[in-house]
Amino acid sequence: MTNDDDDFLAGYDPRAFPPVAVTVDVVAFTIRDGRLHVLLVRRAAPPQQDAWALPGGFVGEWEDLPTAAARELAEETGVATAHRRLHLEQLATYGTPDRDPRMRIVSVAYLAFAPHLPDPVAGSDARAAAWMPMDDLPTPLAFDHATILADGLDRARSKLEYSPLATRFVGEEFTIAELRAVYETVWGEPLHAGNFHRKVLSVPGFVESTGATTERGGARGGPRAKLYRAGDAQLLHPALLMPSREDTVR
Amino acid sequence: MTNDDDDFLAGYDPRAFPPVAVTVDVVAFTIRDGRLHVLLVRRAAPPQQDAWALPGGFVGEWEDLPTAAARELAEETGVATAHRRLHLEQLATYGTPDRDPRMRIVSVAYLAFAPHLPDPVAGSDARAAAWMPMDDLPTPLAFDHATILADGLDRARSKLEYSPLATRFVGEEFTIAELRAVYETVWGEPLHAGNFHRKVLSVPGFVESTGATTERGGARGGPRAKLYRAGDAQLLHPALLMPSREDTVR
DNA sequence: CGAGAAATACTCGAAGTGAGAAGGACACGG
DNA sequence: CCGTGTCCTTCTCACTTCGAGTATTTCTCG
Numbered sequence: 001m002t003n004d005d006d007d008f009l010a011g012y013d014p015r016a017f018p019p020v021a022v023t024v025d026v027v028a029f030t031i032r033d034g035r036l037h038v039l040l041v042r043r044a045a046p047p048q049q050d051a052w053a054l055p056g057g058f059v060g061e062w063e064d065l066p067t068a069a070a071r072e073l074a075e076e077t078g079v080a081t082a083h084r085r086l087h088l089e090q091l092a093t094y095g096t097p098d099r100d101p102r103m104r105i106v107s108v109a110y111l112a113f114a115p116h117l118p119d120p121v122a123g124s125d126a127r128a129a130a131w132m133p134m135d136d137l138p139t140p141l142a143f144d145h146a147t148i149l150a151d152g153l154d155r156a157r158s159k160l161e162y163s164p165l166a167t168r169f170v171g172e173e174f175t176i177a178e179l180r181a182v183y184e185t186v187w188g189e190p191l192h193a194g195n196f197h198r199k200v201l202s203v204p205g206f207v208e209s210t211g212a213t214t215e216r217g218g219a220r221g222g223p224r225a226k227l228y229r230a231g232d233a234q235l236l237h238p239a240l241l242m243p244s245r246e247d248t249v250r
Numbered sequence: 251m252t253n254d255d256d257d258f259l260a261g262y263d264p265r266a267f268p269p270v271a272v273t274v275d276v277v278a279f280t281i282r283d284g285r286l287h288v289l290l291v292r293r294a295a296p297p298q299q300d301a302w303a304l305p306g307g308f309v310g311e312w313e314d315l316p317t318a319a320a321r322e323l324a325e326e327t328g329v330a331t332a333h334r335r336l337h338l339e340q341l342a343t344y345g346t347p348d349r350d351p352r353m354r355i356v357s358v359a360y361l362a363f364a365p366h367l368p369d370p371v372a373g374s375d376a377r378a379a380a381w382m383p384m385d386d387l388p389t390p391l392a393f394d395h396a397t398i399l400a401d402g403l404d405r406a407r408s409k410l411e412y413s414p415l416a417t418r419f420v421g422e423e424f425t426i427a428e429l430r431a432v433y434e435t436v437w438g439e440p441l442h443a444g445n446f447h448r449k450v451l452s453v454p455g456f457v458e459s460t461g462a463t464t465e466r467g468g469a470r471g472g473p474r475a476k477l478y479r480a481g482d483a484q485l486l487h488p489a490l491l492m493p494s495r496e497d498t499v500r
Numbered sequence: 501c502g503a504g505a506a507a508t509a510c511t512c513g514a515a516g517t518g519a520g521a522a523g524g525a526c527a528c529g530g
Numbered sequence: 531c532c533g534t535g536t537c538c539t540t541c542t543c544a545c546t547t548c549g550a551g552t553a554t555t556t557c558t559c560g
Contacts, residue, residue, distance in 0.1 A: 018311035020272045022345070022356050061268035061354060065345040093343040093358050095272070095315040104311060106272050106356065108343050177538070195518060197539065202516085216526080222537035223525035238516070427507070445549060447508065452547090466557080472506025473556035488547075
């Protein structure tokens with residue numbers, strides 16, 4: 001930076017620009033009882049009081065965007081920011097001028113995943129907070145949150161294909177069958193158990209064996225399963241493609 | 251919306267929120283002389299006057315984000331907004347608190363592609379505008395634009411794998427060899443001509459034949475090539491994977 | 501006219517995929 | 531304690547896809 005910059009900044013008035021607020025909204029997914037759930041809050045204040053919405057809120061003046069997303073998640077829902085296996089990534093930004101009646105609001109959406117998250121606790125801005133099953137959502141959602149949620153689901157579904165994201169939905173140690181259940185739940189269709197097994201083990205760095213097995217067989221019988229933990233791969237190669245890929249190509 | 255909302259909004263003061271400005275920045279790629287080029291402008295005003303930067307600027311009060319991106323592209327560089335084959339997609343949003351010395355600025359980055367774009371014309375906010383080759387960029391770039399540009403390149407490289415984006419870099423009608431040149435330029439490595447040919451034709455909806463051929467053979471010899479135009483596929487299946495994929499997996 | 505270059509097609513072995521089935525290990529209900 | 535059914539895990543087989551190399555033909559250039 002130059003001295004010219006200093007002179008310039010001294011006379012600079014930030015209020016000269018159009019009033020805009022920046023918020024973060026979080027699409028948080030988890031799996032409960034074999035169904036995909038998203039975290040929603042019931043708005044405690046206008047606008048759209050009592051409507052179900054994604055957790056979110058204004059970004060603090062000196063706050064980074066991902067920090068704000070983690071804070072909102074914690075504040076409005078009691079879901080611990082420092083949850084060990086929480087995954088947070090930027091999804092997209094929504095800025096249609098009339099998406100919020102208060103003023104021009106540009107919202108940066110984040111996508112979060114974690115295994116076995118606890119029941120949320122409603123925070124200051126929320127009358128209630130709950131994990132809602134994706135196949136039985138309240139309608140309508142506030143603002144354009146239905147669009148954001150749909151984009152988040154799309155992203156999650158395709159990220160399973162080429163990233164080890166699925167390991168974020170299960171515990172530290174898991175069986176191949178648990179991992180398969182994640183794919184089946186998010187993709188919404190059954191997979192061939194044998195082929196899935198072969199494929200997961202053939203992708204370098206996806207999972208690594210712990211040497212141990214489960215204590216018992218499955219709830220309805222079957223042998224004990226070997227336990228694995230997440231490997232160090234960032235990208236799955238070859239990828240696990242959704243069976244229905246070809247149908248949705250065009 | 252309810253009457254409660256109206257009461258609430260009547261007493262609402264937008265100035266109560268932390269001052270933030272929202273900008274758009276555009277990473278525009280094209281191919282010239284077999285090299286990948288990005289559009290840069292030389293800043294005409296502080297801060298960082300005279301530094302090279304991505305074209306961009308403040309979002310108008312009633313302006314949609316993609317509209318703002320197209321406008322900035324046109325304003326600062328003379329690249330026509332309505333260019334027939336211009337592709338524009340949202341890349342990501344950058345909001346680190348100190349990324350701009352003026353104030354808190356959140357910038358939504360867009361990615362643009364087009365074939366054979368004309369030489370840009372410097373607009374009001376730019377002292378100059380130019381297509382700069384990616385392998386010989388001026389350094390440093392203003393603000394965090396080097397990061398944004400790197401993210402844009404990553405996105406472009408991987409989008410070639412599973413989307414028909416490459417057809418946006420060539421003319422309305424093109425040969426398989428021209429398409430291959432796009433992949434080789436963006437990926438930065440030579441491809442096996444025979445395998446590429448087979449693969450492109452085997453992906454349903456990627457290209458469709460026009461029945462015609464080029465008027466002449468290649469500049470250095472060879473037969474006339476068949477001409478194709480873009481098909482209707484939105485997703486390539488099977489995908490064309492980068493040869494170096496496996497090395498960069500972890 | 502000859503040499504080199506490029507578009508396209510073909511071949512071969514290696515690797516990956518979907519579908520099915522087999523072999524055990526285990527839970528659970530008589 | 532035994533039979534039945536579950537289901538983890540491994541195999542097999544036919545089919546597709548892939549990378550690498552080669553062949554053929556047609557063109558430009560000198």
